């Protein structure tokens with residue numbers, strides 16, 4: 001081999017060696033960078049996990065506090081309403097007795113005042129009862145008392161109670177009870193209360209119109225359902241009102257409160273009770289034309305169904321298929 005070739009090979013070797021060294025240095029510095037970045041990531045991850053743990057603890061504590069506050073509020077409401085009812089019951093009973101006495105002695109002028117006292121006390125009693133029902137529902141302290149319900153008897157009782165209300169606004173009250181609707185096994189009082197609330201609303205928000213209750217039986221989701229449709233040809237509701245419906249203490253607007261009174265609890269209670277009965281309430285309405293409430297409950301409320309009640313005032317309230 002010539003000296004020239006030796007020199008060339010030596011230089012090539014030196015070039016390769018320095019290139020390898022440069023590559024090794026680069027690799028080392030990159031590895032170091034990677035190591036440092038990894039360390040930073042590990043630290044970040046650890047601190048993130050710590051923050052998530054702290055946040056979760058804070059949220060759990062806040063939720064527990066809110067639940068406890070809500071429980072205490074419901075308990076307070078239930079106790080206060082109960083305590084208020086006892087003396088109020090005495091006021092109503094004594095004002096009835098006084099009315100009879102005044103009638104006996106023929107004091108018509110005093111009787112008018114006495115009737116106002118009696119009426120106001122009864123109104124107060126209705127409001128307190130609503131608050132009591134609402135707080136019981138909210139505190140999930142409502143119990144079911146199921147029995148076989150005769151639908152024609154239930155309807156007759158409702159008509160008796162509601163006729164004066166319908167007449168007051170010049171409304172016609174109609175009932176269409178399908179022949180094959182019965183039998184029904186559920187909680188009679190709670191069902192009556194739901195229907196009363198829906199029908200009394202229909203009578204209240206309709207003038208010189210038609211209020212109709214339709215009852216029939218249908219099949220869905222592997223069982224029989226009783227469907228109660230309460231329709232009216234009254235003032236109706238717009239989209240905004242419908243969006244707020246069933247919320248406790250919510251009424252159409254302040255003019256409705258002024259004109260029609262009420263507390264805005266009736267529908268919230270009805271939906272709570274209906275869900276307790278394993279059912280749902282849906283609504284459709286057109287302003288100026290009328291409203292239609294559709295309530296469906298299982299024809300036979302079994303113990304397991306009752307035990308699986310959906311929580312009160314949850315968001316998803318789809319009607320059964």
Ligand SMILES: Nc1ncnc2c1ncn2[C@@H]1O[C@H](COP(=O)(O)OP(=O)(O)OP(=O)(O)O)[C@@H](O)[C@H]1O
Nearest residue numbers: 201202205236250251252262263264265266267291
């Ligand atoms: N059939 C109906 N037609 C038109 N509006 C209705 C009807 N039913 C309910 N609403 C509207 O929904 C609101 C809430 O009804 P809800 O029964 O809860 O309360 P309320 O009747 O005002 O008072 P309460 O029932 O507590 O005496 C009513 O104030 C009214 O604005």
Ligand SMILES: [Mg+2]
Nearest residue numbers: 201262266267
């Ligand atoms: Mg009402």
